[in-house]
Amino acid sequence: MKNWEKNIRKVVPYTPGEQPKQANIIKLNTNENPYPPAKGVYEAWKNFDIDKLRLYPDPSIGKLRDEIAKFYNVSSEEVFVGVGSDDVIAMCFMTFFNDDKPIIFPDITYSFYDVWANMLKIKYKQIPLDDNFEIQTEDYNIENGGIIFPNPNAPTGVLMPLEEVEKIIKNNQDVIVMIDEAYIDFGGESAIELTHKYDNVLVIQTFSKSRSMAGARIGYAIGDKKLIKYLNDVKYSFNSYTLNTMAIELGVKAIEDREYFEETRNKIIKTREWTKEKLKELGFIFNDSKSNFIFARHETKKAKEIFEALKEEGIIVRYFSNPERINNYIRITIGTDEEMKKLIKFLCKYLEKNQIVL
Secondary structure, eight states, X not given: OOGGGGGOOOOOOOOOOOOOOSSSOEEOSSOOOSSOOOHHHHHHHHTOOGGGGGSOOOTTOXXXXXXXXXXXXXXXXXXXXXSHXXXXXXXXXXXXXXXXXXXXXXXXXXXXXXXXXXXXXXXXXXXXXXXXXXXXXXXXXXXXXXXXXXXXXXXXXXXXXXXXXXHHXXXXXXXXXXXXXXXXXXXXXXXXXXXXXXXXXXXXXXXXXXXXXXXXXXXXXXXXXHHHHHHHHHHHXXXXXXXXXXXXXXHHHHHHOHHHHHHHHHHHHHHHHXXXXXXXXXXXXXXXXXXXXXXXXXXXXXXXXXXXXXXXXXXXXEEOXXXXXXXXXXXXXXXXXXXXXXXXXXXXXXXXXXXXXX
């Protein structure tokens, strides 16, 4: 080893979902929205003044912050915007998780949390979910340096009722509690209202799922204005111009169209419920997902075999080989009705259950 190599920060990186290059693939592996963005997004892109790209974007992202604030009936000072919720959460880790005590989060959850903690040298403790893959609130009544958990959880899709979320917050008012709500729009009640009741709470959401904007990379946090100020202080010390000019303009148009947001969200929920029924008929076992995906195992077939058979058919889902507790599960993103019918049709053939009515 050369001397300079001793000073490198070595980490085990997060592994993103596969982004296949071939055409005619049914892509159900990264929880993207199957519907296009709102019409106003397309119009803004088509009419974008390209000359604006020679100038730096607004570092405060004020126009988009204002629209997000308006949508959720909060003040702009209570909104922080970043490059996807991953960027927002990373900023939160840097800003708020600096205690000698470990931060805590579930053992089966979004697998970026431990990556950030290891990279930033933050102590952490993973709290096991119970046998039903549910968070037990009493497990979080321990000394800690901060808390983060998704609701609904990923990759399980399990939703924690708002009153249970509040129990965790109520018992941890001396640390920052972050609720990662990337999937909340598909069936849950947001904890945003609790940010006005508790000044230590941050709720993080994204445009990537329910607003069909994964490629634009827009995420945001809502919380007490003091927390948002601290976040901005770190952001401006790291990278002042985090969101590009076009993304800001497209994001404004996406959040302005509440009607389209509701329409596509409801389509996905309806398709998810249909898919649940068919998967049960085919022998799949899963929790009642309130997200835009279903996390399932089969009563007789191995998850890896199903994953590989689907991939050979041109249908890509997500398979987790680790940790051991979930290595017999696949995660199926909800696509269009047509895509989900093709998925079920193939599974009927593969599992030799051709009596299922589509």
